[in-house]
Amino acid sequence: MFTRLTIRASKFTLSPTHLPKYPILSTSLKARTIATMTSEVQPRFQQLFTELENRFKSTNLGNDKWYILAASTIVASPDPERADQLYLHLINQPEYATPTARQALVRRLREALIKSVPIVGVCKPIEAILAISEVERDEDKDYSFTREGWQCDQANHERGTEWFQKLYARNGGGTLDLFRAHKDFSWLSTEITYGLFLSDRQVLGDVDTQLVVFPGIMSQNLPKETHWHIRGTRRLGVPKEEVELIWNCVQLVAQFFEVKLHKVPTVEEVEYDV
Template sequence: MATREVPIPRDPTEDEAFALFKAVEDKFPSQTLGDDKWYVLLLAAIVGGGQPGFAPLLYGELIERPEYQTSEQRQALMRRLRETLFKLIVIVGVCKPLEAIFDIDAITRPEDKDYTFSREDWQCDEANAKRGAAWQGRLYQHDQQGIDDVLASQKDFDWTSKQITYGLYLSDHNILNDVETELTVLSGIMIQNLPRETAWHLRGTRRIGVSREDVETLQQCIELVASFCDLRLHKVPRVADIEHEV
């Protein structure tokens, strides 16, 4: 009986990665959202999309720019990249972000290493729960009750969502602000072709003030990364599909 070999997909090249970086930066709505956010979306999508090995290429490209010519500037950049990857843990799991961290660290100059610990004083306490609930409230508003009703019989998921997903990871905006955090979440979810959660975070991105036109452009940026990663995003909605819920 003949066996069928599973085809091995072709890995993208570095030249293709550089072309992707430029395409995303050019398309990203920097005039309205700021010119320091495109790489947050790109990093979250490319790592979540299964290509964490290109994270150090992005880091190397960024530190060649004029705004990152001192160790202090590169350390600040590292904190932003690390926070993106840290928040991505709760969206895609720990292994892909960890792979990216190891690869980035391997090319980081000793003087550029950043030894700060952003959550050193974190506690799983009432203040943590309130902070997480406040951020959930901005994103979900009246829709939160429907989620709570479902999770009433799934207590472990309810606790994890409130104390860990939002309390520990997503409500901390000390390094990445609210829009940057939601860029990370939306990219990490959409790149997995998840329709329900993508709809929630298209809606959430609109609710924190990003325009309908910009959200559509963000989705187009994520689609560029999906094509690079050889992924299909055929199940996810678009901002026009959820606009009536905003």
């Protein structure tokens, strides 16, 4: 049988000599230190973004388009949190030196991530926007709400169908007919993917939107839908050589993340169908 053993703990008071010799950071100072540590753009990402930006300079797409492709490919990658690197890279540019400019920038990045939801799912865009939020300064935050009051009504249906037809044209009916036995998917396409998400023009325009959709799909190595959206981008009037540049930029980002895109068609292989 065990006997009870009572142990009396003696009182012990730390004297100054027992205190650690290094300073203890306060919670707020720790937060500021971590923020400082994470506010630097990693050199490899700096090189990637500079290369993408330089490639887009040879096009007529505009100087605010390359980072939409960067956002859509990063959020489709295995490391969507690195959207913070893109944001940090951009806010170091002279054109985004003020809170107003940064708020306009984050509206575009946020909309690119919102439009990525039906392309890559909701979880990766959430990781991406939270990563951006962690490095945003308070004065740079934008509190607008683009989908407030949205309804799945006739106006939404017409808006979604109009944008869908603009991309699919003569192929629209046949594409939706693929889901004759799975009508939830055709409804999802017209009312949600195109109605709620892709046809909204409050922040991003037509080409901006395709720079979310086409790269986001291609980044997942999806052959059929990559074909459809190479074709759709060409039907918007983007020249073949510029669509090829977009295709090459998607491959560049995929290689950066060590992802192989071996099933997607080339622009040349789709050209007959434009």
